[in-house]
Amino acid sequence: MILAIASGKGGTGKTTLAANLARAFDRPLQLLDCDVEEPNSHLFLPGAAAGEEIVTIPIPEVDESRCDGCNECGRFCAYHAIVSYGAKPLVFPEMCHGCGGCMRVCPQQAIREVPSRIGVVESRQSGKIALVTGRLDVGSAMAPPLIRAVKERLQPDMHAILDAPPGTSCPVIAAVRGADFILLVTEPTPFGLHDLQLAVDMVRELGIPFAVAINRVGSGDDRVHRFCAEAGIEIILEVADDRRIAEAYSRGELIVEALPEYRPAFAALAGRLLLGHNDKEE
Amino acid sequence: MKIALSTSGSDLSAGLDTRFGRAPKFLVLDLENGEFEVIDNQQNLNAAQGAGIQSAETVIRSGARALVSGHCGPNAFRVLSSAGVRVYNSDAATVAEAVEQFKQGKLKEAGGADVQGHW
The missing domain is CATH 3.30.70.20 (Alpha-Beta Plaits)
Structure with a gap:
């Protein structure tokens, strides 16, 4: 099972949700940080670096x-x-x-191909989480090939969570294509709704099942809730606008570890999305 | 000889555009007979990448042997130089003014790009 966490808008909490769902899941899994221009899942997931591989694309060399x-x-x-x-x-x-x-x-x-470096793929183990991080070199614009290199590390016998970049363009498509389910993270604001609508259009175009997670509920208004109700989209998770979450985040701590009362909700959602557990079974 | 000038307008009285790669149009003037054609560059105005390269190709295809523009970036300069098109930077307000500067030899040939890419 491959679960992709995406969003139209940046800064809605993709990485926060991805890392917390991964930590709350009760068995080994892979977390792939596909936000290769600014990967930061590792900030929440301490662990010893297990390796770094250079990623290249073939470019022409002319004789x-x-x-x-x-x-x-x-x-x-x-x-x-x-x-x-x-x-x-x-x-x-x-x-x-x-x-x-x-x-x-x-x-x-007269043309042959020579490798040209675009970035690296880093690996580390953090508890049960095998974290794979793509890191695009500064100045390189070629995110999709690096994202594909990250996804080549997917292990077929393990569940995986993909942390996608924000937006709806090529890097996002490269990240979420092939996922079994997409969780679209948004916030209850006009900006959150606007970019959620773009993301919904994108996901529908790809034909991948999806649901919405609303972060910082209580900070804005109810327009995202109304949109989801009218469009028949399931809101699968709501995270309250809780100052303690922001404080834990600012220290690089996971919600499920700093605020244990949130753990059951993340554990249940991880089980439901990755293992197909429905709410009754939980 | 033909020269190309970056512009936002459609005739000699129009403004000389300070940009090269993302200039809306190029005016290609035949210095022998004074005739000119205007080539649309709208496609490159909105290009995310490669505007300078593509604009340089457009100028080369037009048959111009010299380019007069406000500025020219590194990729565009490489392409133009490879085809033997000479580059001149001008701060003239209009295309006509830039043509006069060129004819009177007041413009110095650029030895390289005078701005960075994505300027």
Whole structure:
């Protein structure tokens, strides 16, 4: 079972929920931090680093002695990562999506692929949680390939929670695609509702079952609740706007550890989402 | 010889756009006969990435041998240079004014990008 935690809006509590659900789950599981531009699940989950692997994408390297400047590569590349005027093609690695197309269309076979680093995948064990973190290099714009590299570490025999980046664009799609269920986290504000609606449209497009979690309930109004009721979307978790949660968060502590009274709700939800337990069984 | 100028308008009296990669249009002027064409660059105005590269390709395809713009970033400069298109920076208010500067030899050829990418 793969559970993805996503949201349209940033800062709604994706990582908080992902880390707390993971900790409240009563058996070993993987937590994949796919928010590779700003991964921070590890801040809640102390543990010894178990390894770091460099992730690369293939970028073209041109053998100028073979190139006749025909620009077939430039015409093929949708991202303008390679252009050729005359016999000296230019490569822009930061534009390259690593598709390999230029190499295939080159009539002179003048292009080969060389690896270009985009980031790292880090692993650590924190109690029962096997945490896998993707960390994109500063300056790299290629989040999706790194997110896919994180997801290649998914172990088929374990349950997994994916902490997705915010938004509704390519990195989010790369993160949530293949998930069995998506939990959309939002807050009860106009901003929370606006971005939730975008996220709902995205998830429906992907055809993945989902439900909504509302964080900081009591801080705004009831427009998110009304939207969910009208759209027939289940609100599967509500977390109160509790100052003690913010204080624990600011110290890098998990809610389920700092405030044990919240643990049953997170444990029940983790069981229900990952094991298919319904409320009656709990 | 043809020269290309970045602009937001459609004729010589229009303003010279300070941007190159994300200029709304390019005016390509034939210095021999004074005729010009205007090429739309709207697509690049909204590009997330690669606007300079694509705009440089547009200028190269237009047949221009020189570019006059407010500024030119590193990727655009690389592409233009590779095709032998010379780059000139100008602070002229209008396209016509920039053309005069060019004709009178008042513009110095740029040896590299004068701004960073995503300027």
